[in-house]
Amino acid sequence: MDLDDTDRAILRELQRNARTPYSEIARRIDMSSATVHDRVKRMEEEGVIRGYHADIDPTAVDLSVEAVIGFRIEQGRSSETLDRLEDLEEVQEVLLTTGEWDALVQLVARDTNALRTLMFDRISSIEGVERTQTMVVLGHEYDATELPL
Amino acid sequence: MDLDDTDRAILRELQRNARTPYSEIARRIDMSSATVHDRVKRMEEEGVIRGYHADIDPTAVDLSVEAVIGFRIEQGRSSETLDRLEDLEEVQEVLLTTGEWDALVQLVARDTNALRTLMFDRISSIEGVERTQTMVVLGHEYDATELPL
């Protein structure tokens, strides 16, 4: 599962544009496309490449509100409580963190009204939540689409 | 720029797997591949589809530490200050938020030592930062790869 420079070069191309043909990647890194193909398959099997996803503008699909919610969760119930959160389709990411919050949850919603319903009806009824703080996202100042390789 | 059900069906497929052949998508949604092609191109041009990215496991590329840092920034200097943050290649996302922090910054680092250097040498020297709080990410409890369409 150790990656060499060729592997990293392939990953760089697929991070930039996951639909780049292997033949094109092969040209750029000066290898045969069979080699690119083999290495991609290997990295997929090893779990280095977890998938390929289209990056969709949320506002284009009527998801214009975003928020990050900090959660303080009662001792010893974090797994049940977090499971409830993951069930919500609006939830995009649940991070376990050190510091002020036990978990940071990033989510999207149709509008502020939908966010309100989500917070007051569907999240507030989850057991084991001690305290939350909602930070509404005013904008994405920067979004990396690639890890530094 | 209004999307119909066919557009959304295509987006769903490309979110799940951005390398799915158009011909395969066409089969699934019962349209010709020429139609899928036309619609994908249209959505790319409209900015609905922002790109296609390989999802790489950070630990596989020696990025084993992750953190979210909350920033309180001095009045009227946010743009210069945020620009400095975006210059750091470890920074993955900069969100402007309401509430306790002006910005939440998500970043990756090789190890805790690299995180320390990043925080104490490269971030602490940025002007306009009033206060920060670092939340180290202990794990990803959940990562959505798709928006709810």
Next chain:
DNA sequence: AGTGAAAGGTTAGACCA
């Protein structure tokens, strides 16, 4: 807006060095 067909390009698998 959607289709079928055709040319050209790409992929995946077997096999070789």
Next chain:
DNA sequence: TGGTCTAACCTTTCACT
């Protein structure tokens, strides 16, 4: 590992609906 070959498949364009 990396490369070559090849059949099957995919993409893209275009004339037509």
